Every structure is written in structure tokens, then in C-alpha cells.
Amino acid sequence: MTVGVLGAGTMGSGIVQVAAQNGHPVVLVDLNEQILNKSKAQLEKIMNRLVEKGKITQEQAEQTQANVSYSQDIHDFKNCGIVIEAIIENLEIKSKVFCQIEQIVPKGCILASNTSSLSIASIGSALQEPSLTIGIHFFNPAPLMPLVEIIPAVQTSEETLKTARDLIDSWKKVTVLCKDTPGFIVNRVARPFYGEALRIYEEGIADFATIDWAMTSIGGFRMGPFTLMDYIGNDVNYTVTETVFTAFYFDPRYKPSFTQKRHAEAGYLGRKSGRGYFDYSEGAENPAPNEDALLGQQILDRILAMLINEAVDAVFLNIGSKEDIDLAMTKGVNYPKGLLCWADEIGLDVVLNRLEDLFHEYGEDRYRPSPLLRRMVRDNERFFG
Incomplete structure (x- = not known):
């Protein structure tokens, strides 16, 4: 499955690293080229450090970096099976961006929000297929923190929930299921x-x-x-x-x-x-x-x-x-x-x-x-x- 990540800040970059290290092709999109370049350089630096410490091989480091493509165009999400947004904590912006992405991605693509406290139901309410919306909340720094909160909205289908949770579990994360209420659990x-x-x-x-x-x-x-x-x-x-x-x-x-x-x-x-x-x-x-x-x-x-x-x-x-x-x-x-x-x-x-x-x-x-x-x-x- 190709994983899309929107937002190349600290959290977005961390999610990219986790997905890429677990063998997924990853598309990272951010409108700001400077932030994208910084994210790319940071991933290279982290991989080099892990090689130096003997945590991974040089080949694994190179493969992880090769798994990631960087773009300023959301149309590059066109082959993704899931897109995780990690942008500003603003309900209106998240909802608007999801509506744009929905028009680009294949049918059945899951649209996941990394929000720490906003309503998943509200974020997905404007979508044509709100059943594909879910909250997947990582903790900072995403590669190191084991916990991920999984938050189904009232519209989220059982299939979306199972696919999303199975994916995050396969990344060796500890997942907990939360009701879609402010702040979730943590x-x-x-x-x-x-x-x-x-x-x-x-x-x-x-x-x-x-x-x-x-x-x-x-x-x-x-x-x-x-x-x-x-x-x-x-x-x-x-x-x-x-x-x-x-x-x-x-x-x-x-x-x-x-x-x-x-x-x-x-x-x-x-x-x-x-x-x-x-x-x-x-x-x-x-x-x-x-x-x-x-x-x-x-x-x-x-x-x-x-x-x-x-x-x-x-x-x-x-x-x-x-x-x-x-x-x-x-x-x-x-x-x-x-x-x-x-x-x-x-x-x-x-x-x-x-x-x-x-x-x-x-x-x-x-x-x-x-x-x-x-x-x-x-x-x-x-x-x-």
C-alpha cells in the first residue's frame, strides 16, 4: 500500500519515517519547498545516525530513503491507499483539504487525520464518502513513541477501522481505540x-x-x-x-x-x-x-x-x-x-x-x-x- 502524508513538519516527517522503514512507498506533500527539503535532509541525517549506531544496515537506510518521494502537488496522492494529514490544527482547513484530496485518490482510499483533539466526525462530514475518514493520532516523536490512538468517527465503517488499525499494528505500534470526543484519551x-x-x-x-x-x-x-x-x-x-x-x-x-x-x-x-x-x-x-x-x-x-x-x-x-x-x-x-x-x-x-x-x-x-x-x-x- 502506498502511504500519503500531508505536511512535512516534525509530525508529518516522523510518520513518513515510520511508514518508509516498514517498507511502504510514501508520498510526502507540502506546499513549502523549503520545509520539504528540510524533511528530506532530516531523514537522511536520522538514517545515517541509525547506521552509525548499528541499529540498521546501510542498505536498509538507503531503501528507507528511496521509499519516499517528495512533492508540492496533492495530485501525487493519486495512487495512495491511505493519506494521513499532519497539518495545522484548524478544522476548516483540514476539512477543505480532505475534500480536495478525495477528488484525487482512488476509490476506497482512507483519509486519516493526525489531529490531537479536533472532531473526526466534523473533519469527514463534507466528504462524499465519510465512511473512509478516521483519526490516527501519533505522539511526538512518531518514530520513537509507541502509542497511536485510533479514533473512528460515527461515520467510519468497520472496514476502514480494521484496515487502519491493522496497518498501524503492522508498524509495531501500540494502538488504543478511542471514542471521538475532545482530546481522545491522552x-x-x-x-x-x-x-x-x-x-x-x-x-x-x-x-x-x-x-x-x-x-x-x-x-x-x-x-x-x-x-x-x-x-x-x-x-x-x-x-x-x-x-x-x-x-x-x-x-x-x-x-x-x-x-x-x-x-x-x-x-x-x-x-x-x-x-x-x-x-x-x-x-x-x-x-x-x-x-x-x-x-x-x-x-x-x-x-x-x-x-x-x-x-x-x-x-x-x-x-x-x-x-x-x-x-x-x-x-x-x-x-x-x-x-x-x-x-x-x-x-x-x-x-x-x-x-x-x-x-x-x-x-x-x-x-x-x-x-x-x-x-x-x-x-x-x-x-x-
């Missing part, structure tokens, strides 16, 4: 990791460094929330939060933070701009954390309770299976444990008590416990075992 369930950390900072409980220390040193997370937001980019992370918040009809659980908004407005975007919550300029010294064990545990308990509540609610609303939700959070954002498994370890009653304490203290709906959590505590149930 970008929905992960919101409190950022949002509650920002809230703790705004209340003056702890600074950026201390919150990050609590989550990494005590919680075992690979990166603290502020380091991770700086890595992702505050502009990108804020936009996803705002998109999810708006899409959920302004549910306070997903409320964006003015702290993050002001950082983005000031150009403090994170690593890419040299400064975010931390200073990344050469020789810069960032504040040391307050390594108070009691404070650190309180920070972890609060953020973790919110994360678990979000994961439980995702099960309650059939966003994904309990197995897929835990898999998504460990393989998609490298959490140390699946949140539902973690909840079993802590005790669902303990998690519920923490949430009820927060709810009573603040009187805010953002802390409301999931009805499923209440039911499971009442019935003395666990998620696993």
Missing part, C-alpha cells in the same frame, strides 16, 4: 497534570521547581509538569487546553490557566524560545526546589487524585476500555503506572476522600468525583484483579 486524561500543577503554583503553595521535584522524585514521573510544558511549548500546550475546554462546553475541570497564557503571550514558550517556566539560556541558574517531603507528598496526592478521577471518568463515559486507558497513559506520555492500576494500589476510597476534601474546600465543580468512582467505592470494587 490529551483528555492528562489535562490535570498541567492544570492542577498550575493551580497549585497560582495558590502560592509551591514554585515550579518544587512541584516538578514532587512529581519526579516522589511520584516517579519522567518529567515534572513545568519541564514538560516547556518541552512541548507553552503556546502549543495552552492551545490544546483551550480547545478541550471550549469543546467540553467550558467544563471547569479543563479550565486554562492565566499563568500559562501570560507566559505564552510574553514569548516564554519553553525550550524552543530559550525561556519558559525555567531559563534555558547558557549558564542560567534556576531556583532549587524546596525538598520538603510532606509538601511534596501533598502536591503529588492532589495532582494524582485529579488524574485518576479523569481516567475513571473516561471509563465511565466509554472513551476507551480500562486496559486501553492505562496503556495510553504509560505508552503515550510515559506515566510510571497506569492511572487505574495506581488507583487500585492507593485504594479507590482514599482517592475518593481526597477528591471530596478538595471539593468541600473549594466548592468548585472541577473537583467533583466521577460517579463511577463513587459507585465502585460503594460496591467495594477494583479496576483490576
